[in-house]
Amino acid sequence: MKAVVKTAPGEGALALLDWPETMPEPHQVKLRIGAAGICGTDLHIIRGTWPSRPPVVLGHEFCGTVVEVGSAVRNLSLGDRVVGSNPAHTCGHCRHCRAGNDFMCAERVSAGYHIDGAFAEYLCIDARRCHKLPDQVSFREAALGEPLAVAVHAVIERTSVHAGDLVLVSGPGCVGLLTLQIAKLEGARVVVAGLGRDRARLECARRLGADAAVDVEQEDLVAIVRELSGGEGADIVYECAGSPPSLAACWQAVRKEGTLVPLGIYPGPIQTDFNQITLKELRVMGSYGYVWSSWQRAVKLLAEKRIRASELVSHEFPLERFEQAFAVTANGSAVKVVFLP
Numbered sequence: 001m002k003a004v005v006k007t008a009p010g011e012g013a014l015a016l017l018d019w020p021e022t023m024p025e026p027h028q029v030k031l032r033i034g035a036a037g038i039c040g041t042d043l044h045i046i047r048g049t050w051p052s053r054p055p056v057v058l059g060h061e062f063c064g065t066v067v068e069v070g071s072a073v074r075n076l077s078l079g080d081r082v083v084g085s086n087p088a089h090t091c092g093h094c095r096h097c098r099a100g101n102d103f104m105c106a107e108r109v110s111a112g113y114h115i116d117g118a119f120a121e122y123l124c125i126d127a128r129r130c131h132k133l134p135d136q137v138s139f140r141e142a143a144l145g146e147p148l149a150v151a152v153h154a155v156i157e158r159t160s161v162h163a164g165d166l167v168l169v170s171g172p173g174c175v176g177l178l179t180l181q182i183a184k185l186e187g188a189r190v191v192v193a194g195l196g197r198d199r200a201r202l203e204c205a206r207r208l209g210a211d212a213a214v215d216v217e218q219e220d221l222v223a224i225v226r227e228l229s230g231g232e233g234a235d236i237v238y239e240c241a242g243s244p245p246s247l248a249a250c251w252q253a254v255r256k257e258g259t260l261v262p263l264g265i266y267p268g269p270i271q272t273d274f275n276q277i278t279l280k281e282l283r284v285m286g287s288y289g290y291v292w293s294s295w296q297r298a299v300k301l302l303a304e305k306r307i308r309a310s311e312l313v314s315h316e317f318p319l320e321r322f323e324q325a326f327a328v329t330a331n332g333s334a335v336k337v338v339f340l341p
């Protein structure tokens with residue numbers, strides 16, 4: 001089968017190769033990939049700034065059709081349409097695994113960088129990591145399942161947004177635009193902030209119902225947030241950009257006794273005004289992955305058409321055009337790029 005493979009550590013080393021197909025183990029199913037999304041993490045892996053174990057097939061956001069079923073699988077049958085989640089393997093015994101938060105497991109192994117992922121025609125995956133898709137959810141929509149589960153976990157499970165809240169989402173990427181939509185469903189007013197090069201993404205935020213979409217290079221974000229909140233600042237801030245200047249603006253925009261959620265991943269240790277946590281008596285809540293219930297809710301929101309997922313898909317490519325697909329993801333002109341293998 002064809003697969004997009006990171007062939008060596010360091011920068012680049014990416015190729016479309018003829019890659020061996022595997023057979024499902026007893027607890028696995030084999031999926032024919034329907035759609036697989038490119039995520040910011042993939043760019044880090046390609047640049048060599050995210051730990052991966054080459055040679056490895058990339059791709060960790062995926063959905064597809066079950067074409068083979070392992071002998072021990074009871075919950076899925078041939079022809080089922082599913083969206084797959086990571087991690088691929090965890091220990092099953094540590095406190096995090098036992099509590100259902102296996103993203104925190106020290107032995108977590110993820111498809112798409114530790115072991116082979118979904119930028120390929122087929123993938124074998126543990127059946128327990130699959131969530132069945134109702135007929136009304138297309139593969140194009142389900143390709144957004146993973147970032148949607150991340151946003152559900154952050155907005156509904158790690159924090160709680162209430163009607164009447166003013167929410168700031170800094171960083172209008174895929175997770176940011178899904179965070180916007182969930183916060184709107186919860187009844188908040190939402191400001192989305194981005195850079196000049198994010199113009200298409202800010203326009204998308206406006207279409208999706210943002211109360212303000214702010215280009216921070218042209219407008220004064222903190223002044224706009226203050227004006228919308230009677231001078232107080234935002235009740236909850238989701239920092240989705242993973243950039244130090246964005247975080248600096250978030251410390252200023254959040255109100256006293258408010259909540260700040262760093263959702264983006266920074267390039268490494270950063271300098272930031274940590275005193276704001278104390279001086280403003282802030283709650284700072286980390287949110288990284290998702291749990292089973294995040295996925296259950298994500299699939300339900302897609303099925304009920306309460307999240308406009310397919311509008312976020314700006315580009316679709318076959319695997320053969322992987323170089324172009326990664327290029328439009330990197331230059332910021334895309335919202336979400338998916339492969340249709």
Ligand SMILES: [Zn+2]
Nearest residue numbers: 039041061146
């Ligand atoms: Zn991702």
Ligand SMILES: [Zn+2]
Nearest residue numbers: 091094097105
């Ligand atoms: Zn564990």
